[in-house]
Amino acid sequence: MTPRSFVNGRAGDAIDARDRGLLYGDGLFETVLFVDGAAPLWLRHRARLESDAARLALPLPDVDAVFATAREACRGIARAAVRITLTRGVGERGYAPPAAPEPVWVVTATPAPTVPPDWYVHGIRVRCCGLRLATQPRLAGIKHLNRLEHVLARAEWNDPAVAEGLLGDAHGNAIGATAANLFVVRDGRLLTPALDECGVAGVTRADLLEGRDVGVVRLTWDEVMRADEVFLTSSLRGILPVNRIDDRAFAPGPVARALQAHWRERGLMEPAHG
Amino acid sequence: MTPRSFVNGRAGDAIDARDRGLLYGDGLFETVLFVDGAAPLWLRHRARLESDAARLALPLPDVDAVFATAREACRGIARAAVRITLTRGVGERGYAPPAAPEPVWVVTATPAPTVPPDWYVHGIRVRCCGLRLATQPRLAGIKHLNRLEHVLARAEWNDPAVAEGLLGDAHGNAIGATAANLFVVRDGRLLTPALDECGVAGVTRADLLEGRDVGVVRLTWDEVMRADEVFLTSSLRGILPVNRIDDRAFAPGPVARALQAHWRERGLMEPAHG
Numbered sequence: 001m002t003p004r005s006f007v008n009g010r011a012g013d014a015i016d017a018r019d020r021g022l023l024y025g026d027g028l029f030e031t032v033l034f035v036d037g038a039a040p041l042w043l044r045h046r047a048r049l050e051s052d053a054a055r056l057a058l059p060l061p062d063v064d065a066v067f068a069t070a071r072e073a074c075r076g077i078a079r080a081a082v083r084i085t086l087t088r089g090v091g092e093r094g095y096a097p098p099a100a101p102e103p104v105w106v107v108t109a110t111p112a113p114t115v116p117p118d119w120y121v122h123g124i125r126v127r128c129c130g131l132r133l134a135t136q137p138r139l140a141g142i143k144h145l146n147r148l149e150h151v152l153a154r155a156e157w158n159d160p161a162v163a164e165g166l167l168g169d170a171h172g173n174a175i176g177a178t179a180a181n182l183f184v185v186r187d188g189r190l191l192t193p194a195l196d197e198c199g200v201a202g203v204t205r206a207d208l209l210e211g212r213d214v215g216v217v218r219l220t221w222d223e224v225m226r227a228d229e230v231f232l233t234s235s236l237r238g239i240l241p242v243n244r245i246d247d248r249a250f251a252p253g254p255v256a257r258a259l260q261a262h263w264r265e266r267g268l269m270e271p272a273h274g
Numbered sequence: 275m276t277p278r279s280f281v282n283g284r285a286g287d288a289i290d291a292r293d294r295g296l297l298y299g300d301g302l303f304e305t306v307l308f309v310d311g312a313a314p315l316w317l318r319h320r321a322r323l324e325s326d327a328a329r330l331a332l333p334l335p336d337v338d339a340v341f342a343t344a345r346e347a348c349r350g351i352a353r354a355a356v357r358i359t360l361t362r363g364v365g366e367r368g369y370a371p372p373a374a375p376e377p378v379w380v381v382t383a384t385p386a387p388t389v390p391p392d393w394y395v396h397g398i399r400v401r402c403c404g405l406r407l408a409t410q411p412r413l414a415g416i417k418h419l420n421r422l423e424h425v426l427a428r429a430e431w432n433d434p435a436v437a438e439g440l441l442g443d444a445h446g447n448a449i450g451a452t453a454a455n456l457f458v459v460r461d462g463r464l465l466t467p468a469l470d471e472c473g474v475a476g477v478t479r480a481d482l483l484e485g486r487d488v489g490v491v492r493l494t495w496d497e498v499m500r501a502d503e504v505f506l507t508s509s510l511r512g513i514l515p516v517n518r519i520d521d522r523a524f525a526p527g528p529v530a531r532a533l534q535a536h537w538r539e540r541g542l543m544e545p546a547h548g
Contacts, residue, residue: 025299134408146420
């Protein structure tokens with residue numbers, strides 16, 4: 001059987017209990033969609049990995065080797081979610097980063113989560129989470145391993161009819177969802193929250209921002225609630241229209257539809273069944 | 275040789291690469307000083323472990339078994355630093371906590387860091403870190419595994435003459451140090467920062483707060499700089515007077531001296547060599 005888990009490129013599913021990824025969350029990760037062995041957004045994942053690692057002063061491993069391992073891990077899985085975790089490795093006791101860290105990288109592949117086709121057609125129901133994301137410009141946007149806020153937010157509901165939870169900051173701005181980015185259409189304009197104070201800058205979001213007129217703005221909850229369209233984006237699930245935020249109803253609109261069509265053409269979403 | 279690392283009570287130094295402690299920093303830790311096999315502050319560590327776990331809805335393992343393992347791990351080490359890490363264990367992909375998590379706990383023992391005796395006598399030099407701790411009441415005070423802020427702050431200097439870095443919040447308040455809590459004496463009154471918005475509530479701090487008249491307050495940098503005494507507290511290092519914050523000089527004072535004497539009586543600090 002094809003190994004599904006690799007540590008530093010070798011088949012394995014154990015890491016050193018003294019790894020700083022465990023001790024301090026000292027590292028970052030990527031979740032990459034592989035379709036029939038190809039990762040259409042790989043270059044964006046790679047760019048984020050490089051940029052996030054630079055911000056944390058994490059040495060990068062050989063990223064080509066990481067990609068080769070990811071392909072190996074998902075062999076035989078038609079649609080795979082490949083998680084790549086990069087840590088600062090084992091160090092001396094204490095927060096001080098080692099002078100010469102030996103980074104550790106873990107690659108694991110699982111079948112990508114199946115999305116009910118209906119979600120793409122009629123949209124998803126979401127809720128507003130009570131937890132407020134903390135403002136930390138030094139970590140904002142980075143897909144790092146310090147994700148307790150997201151864990152606590154995701155623990156706020158277990159109604160399977162609620163597909164996602166929206167997250168905001170302490171100042172009344174919407175930021176995103178627990179595992180997706182947020183876009184709205186208002187007065188014909190596509191908008192998404194600025195992520196310079198908190199939040200995770202997803203690769204699907206990055207893809208949508210390039211070459212399109214998208215406003216990257218502070219977006220209040222009131223502005224979200226009065227939007228003409230609301231949709232979420234994620235590497236694994238693509239473009240998901242929102243049909244309800246708590247008690248407010250929305251209809252999937254033409255902007256989300258056009259982006260979905262584009263996403264399907266690129267092989268990033270399964271064909272609609274609706 | 276006595277094993278120094280245990281996972282779930284069994285000798286071992288590897289954890290599952292899918293452990294949520296690594297994936298999301300979904301867990302917490304304690305660093306316990308053992309002196310000749312005894313941990314004078316164990317009950318406080320235990321109380322914090324229980325309280326922090328409750329706040330994160332982490333199931334507790336058998337805490338007596340954890341303690342027995344910690345004692346086993348430090349056998350033969352006169353002064354040991356025992357780290358106890360507790361995670362939510364392995365779960366399905368995604369932030370949602372497992373419905374029935376199987377917690378994982380790791381115990382590792384190392385010799386406690388040696389503190390130059392001069393530090394206790396003449397005090398230590400510290401600096402103010404540029405990083406500002408984010409405000410997050412849901413996580414404030416907890417010794418959780420999301421410690422990237424502390425890693426980044428500790429990476430700000432590598433001058434061995436600087437023993438610690440002070441950390442504040444975004445509102446101009448002092449909070450603590452990268453691996454210690456902060457106390458000041460002003461107008462004869464002992465004060466320490468409130469930790470309801472950020473920071474880690476140390477067990478030595480908890481011990482000092484009990485039965486003493488200590489003001490738990492918002493403390494501005496200006497108030498710290500004009501204090502009569504400044505000292506730091508930590509489980510492993512005890513009571514450390516501060517003799518300099520950046521360019522401002524302080525002298526170790528009578529309050530820190532009295533607490534040091536008390537700490538030595540309880541076996542929590544080595545006898546002074548000065």
